[in-house]
Amino acid sequence: MSVKFKTATGVHDTGDCFLNLNLLAHSQLIELDIGSQCGGYGKCAGDKIILAEADRKKVSAPNAIELHQLTAEEIQKGFRLACQCFPNQNNEELVISLP
Ligand code: FES
Structure with a gap:
């Protein structure tokens, strides 16, 4: 099970999913830039995912x-900040899109 990031250039698969690693860190495992500008401190909202x-x-x-950082409408549509969002358990299968 793994975290898959769907981007304009294709699907980028981390190959793993770790309970104690936020989704920004998962993208960093495969050197995928998803827009973080504050380093994961929840201040830039550059790492929005869906x-x-x-x-x-x-x-x-x-x-x-x-x-x-997110509007109620964004949250309802599944938007999250990757740096604040953690898998509930190891070996989850997650599919993530970038807005
Ligand atoms: S990296 Fe800046 S808000 Fe998540």
Whole structure:
């Protein structure tokens, strides 16, 4: 099971999924730039991702930083900040799109 990032250049598969690693860190495992500008501190909102509906229950709930940085409509549509979002367990299968 792994984290797959769907981008304009194709699907980028991390090959693994780790409970204690946020989704920004997963992208960094494969040297995929998803737009982080603040280094994962929840300040830039440059690392917005969209989770497939079926995958939203496989990750941590939006935290206070995300509720501040994202609109209610974005959250309803599955937008998250990759640096604030963690898989609920090892070996999840997650499909992520970039807005
Ligand atoms: S990397 Fe800046 S908000 Fe996530």
